[in-house]
């Protein structure tokens with residue numbers, strides 16, 4: 001007998017396989033929504049199959065389940081990279097001056113993902129849905145070699161019913177995804193790949209479809225409200241079902257305040273939408289300050305047993321856009337102090353952890369933002385949940401302007417998914433379309449608006465027009481609220497001509513600023529932060545807000561943009577790789593625009609800021625332009641205790657002083673009614689002597705998802721942050737987490753965002769750490785830089801169960817699935833007989849179980865397979881899970897083994913080593929016990945020897 005050497009890799013595969021079984025067995029009836037973020041395999045680049053020429057191959061290629069290459073089930077992906085989602089491969093790559101400026105000079109390309117999925121036999125009959133929250137950009141999905149979905153937008157979800165294709169037990173399922181990120185939908189950085197979450201949802205055959213609960217509150221008389229709940233059910237089972245749908249409403253304290261039920265019948269493979277209206281008296285209203293959220297729980301019951309249950313949050317609030325006075329929330333006037341944002345962040349690209357989104361929204365809240373336009377696409381679902389909880393109103397925007405069926409579906413998906421969010425106040429059907437001024441544009445929007453209205457008539461439809469709203473027939477005639485991108489000189493003209501049409505700025509400003517720079521150096525692509533520079537079509541931050549704030553009929557504004565984003569480095573190009581429009585940089589570090597807007601937008605407490613920093617060594621005696629930003633009545637400026645001047649605050653222009661530079665302390669004091677109410681200062685610092693790490697939060701959850709930004713800066717001997725420090729910092733992260741990237745806000749930096757080092761830019765960098773799954777150990781972060789004392793912090797990690805997930809599954813097996821079956825014969829057939837490649841019918845087709853009736857004596861089965869590279873060298877086995885009858889096994893014309901008993905039994909034999917990796921033909925002759933049925937009953941697989949039993 002041959003002895004086998006011990007192989008850790010195989011043992012590990014076996015353990016993984018076992019743990020996958022254990023995880024899958026934990027399945028319970030009812031609904032399970034399991035994270036499918038873990039356990040993906042990734043290949044960068046396309047995998048192109050050679051053209052098909054033979055007739056047999058052509059025939060096979062056209063058949064269900066037969067996708068070729070990486071799309072198919074048996075592709076050898078053993079050398080692919082293992083990773084977890086969310087994943088953006090574009091941010092991992094280097095910058096390339098020949099790549100697209102709009103995409104931030106990041107090559108995007110094509111990538112493939114594969115994942116194995118084990119489904120227990122006990123789950124047979126349940127409904128299985130894959131959910132991909134977004135994949136950039138064109139995605140094709142195969143399950144077990146069947147193409148199951150194509151999604152031509154990188155901003156919307158795919159919900160894929162995979163129930164019919166599933167294999168149970170040891171026969172693994174294969175998910176394959178080709179993500180084509182050559183395709184573009186934007187003119188900004190869009191990332192690449194599976195950058196949002198993935199889920200597997202298991203449900204009873206009778207279940208609520210995804211996004212199938214429509215629960216949007218409507219105000220009635222006085223304090224009476226209704227939620228005309230509609231629940232859409234589907235039945236993938238084999239019999240029609242009578243069920244009860246029960247909807248309960250829970251107030252913010254968790255107390256049930258309404259309940260209603262209705263009965264429904266769902267036909268076999270049919271859907272049914274059931275009305276279950278709720279009445280609610282005097283609910284606590286949702287507002288920007290008090291985000292009272294109610295929970296709507298919908299259950300599907302049969303004979304007292306819950307078949308399915310889903311919960312969603314909603315809120316009671318009224319909205320109104322008034323043509324003369326702007327926007328009202330719950331009858332109270334609110335000027336929209338908004339920002340547009342894209343979805344990438346430093347270090348992580350578009351694969352932004354949910355907790356980093358919380359950080360980003362918290363930064364906006366601190367800035368005084370009350371409205372967000374997710375430009376120019378719907379955000380991740382988790383982001384809208386945060387919006388509801390943190391108190392923002394939102395313009396939810398559709399990506400593609402096109403009312404044809406495929407694209408209309410994208411719009412419908414957005415409205416169905418998002419209509420329960422109290423934060424959503426406007427549906428935007430497009431951004432800046434050349435057809436906006438024409439009849440064609442009008443006709444297109446009319447249809448898209450009608451589609452939105454059919455799904456949700458509680459919110460106005462808008463479109464972000466950069467002109468064209470003064471023509472005789474244009475898009476503005478088909479929307480409820482006219483959105484204007486820029487066009488400030490036309491605001492009044494439009495309003496005068498259309499005094500009854502509500503109007504908002506949907507986009508404004510587009511001003512340039514490089515964080516921490518106070519001198520414009522054109523040849524270095526650096527732009528000073530005094531708010532002097534704006535795009536030709538835009539305005540400075542101050543001018544844009546003044547135009548909006550001083551016009552009551554303008555509901556508000558949306559600054560382009562809240563944060564810098566990759567791509568669109570206007571007015572620069574290479575080596576600039578990211579935009580400089582942001583009020584904050586790519587990390588969420590404030591630029592001077594932050595302070596300008598903060599004092600304009602926050603009114604409930606006195607604020608005062610000074611720009612620039614006070615490190616101007618070499619400029620002693622020269623004038624430095626100082627900007628004081630305050631929301632008080634008067635400000636004084638003092639240098640080293642000497643009063644330099646006092647001014648009345650200009651709330652739109654801010655206050656400027658020219659100060660002859662002398663090192664020391666520059667101080668601003670704010671007064672209301674002659675009384676000091678606010679004070680701030682900037683000081684000349686010494687040279688940097690030490691690094692400092694400042695975590696954003698006190699602890700992290702060890703659930704493998706929680707992440708936080710850590711601010712990295714340099715301090716002088718007195719512990720003051722040095723504003724111009726540019727040290728090259730090296731990070732080491734150990735313990736219960738890891739670095740997932742870093743940034744510094746320098747739009748001209750080409751540093752690797754995932755590497756071990758990052759230079760401080762104007763005194764700052766940001767490192768993002770994320771916990772490991774099952775992390776309970778603190779995360780230690782060390783930052784070192786030449787000549788500076790290192791910084792060390794330890795971030796406590798709280799043991800936190802991961803959200804329910806599908807364990808990673810390895811597929812060490814190759815299944816031999818697609819067999820040809822020769823006609824039964826009384827004589828032993830020649831195992832190597834020829835079958836013409838054009839002969840589709842003399843021999844049958846099958847995959848196990850393939851049983852011959854009792855009358856047959858001999859049967860010949862033929863298939864071909866390509867073993868995985870690591871099994872082709874003699875370390876693999878061919879395993880027959882069950883053969884009834886005696887058998888001979890022939891491989892590439894050679895007899896390699898026999899089964900000598902008639903009884904149904906598993907048997908296995910070594911797969912001979914063969915030079916090179918290639919297709920092998922297997923022929924199996926099965927000889928029946930006289931008068932008995934015979935054949936290959938169980939699956940046939942190629943396994944590592946350790947697993948073969």
Ligand code: GAL
Nearest residue numbers: 431432466485507510535560
């Ligand atoms: C607008 C556009 C934005 C961005 C901006 C830059 O026209 O809607 O996506 O490109 O200009 O100023």
